[in-house]
Amino acid sequence: xxxxxxxxxxxxxxxxxxxxxxxxxxxxxxxxxxxxxxxxxxxxxxxxxxxxxxxxxxxxxxxxxxxxxxxxxxxxxxxxxxxxxxxxxxxxxxxxxxxxxxxxxxxxxxxxxxxxxxxxxxxxxxxxxxxxxxxxxxxxxxxxxxxxxxxxxxxxxxxxxxxxxxxxxxxxxxxxxx
Numbered sequence: 001x002x003x004x005x006x007x008x009x010x011x012x013x014x015x016x017x018x019x020x021x022x023x024x025x026x027x028x029x030x031x032x033x034x035x036x037x038x039x040x041x042x043x044x045x046x047x048x049x050x051x052x053x054x055x056x057x058x059x060x061x062x063x064x065x066x067x068x069x070x071x072x073x074x075x076x077x078x079x080x081x082x083x084x085x086x087x088x089x090x091x092x093x094x095x096x097x098x099x100x101x102x103x104x105x106x107x108x109x110x111x112x113x114x115x116x117x118x119x120x121x122x123x124x125x126x127x128x129x130x131x132x133x134x135x136x137x138x139x140x141x142x143x144x145x146x147x148x149x150x151x152x153x154x155x156x157x158x159x160x161x162x163x164x165x166x167x168x169x170x171x172x173x174x175x176x177x178x
Contacts (some may be wrong), residue, residue, distance in 0.1 A: 014050040026089040052110040071095040
């Protein structure tokens, strides 16, 4: 194997997309401004890795709370979670979570607001590449007034059970095979 065999590959790092991962390690650190942070390391079933860093500043703890819930902790678990204690963060090691990696300036990162969700939950809209920026309300359906052609009836059909499922499912379930 030569260096040319590795050109253009991502190595062992997760690339853009949605991934079912397991938290493998946690580390506490300090940002350059002195604020504390926590970094969660994870890997998928293929061994690709990534990490997600969170500030432990009081104004940013909502992110950690949302991440912990996505990892499977309950609201009651959060009541005993102490962000200053390494033991509390260690509770997330071995937990499984769905994450979305997006391309940053240099690396792929997990977005804070919609970059993770529980295994088995509906995929957030932004994870499909669609990020709504404006709330929209559908227009009410107009009644047929007899001046135009009547509306065509819409037939709904069940999916054909002999067809393979679409590649990009809205629901991702199952246990990770590691």
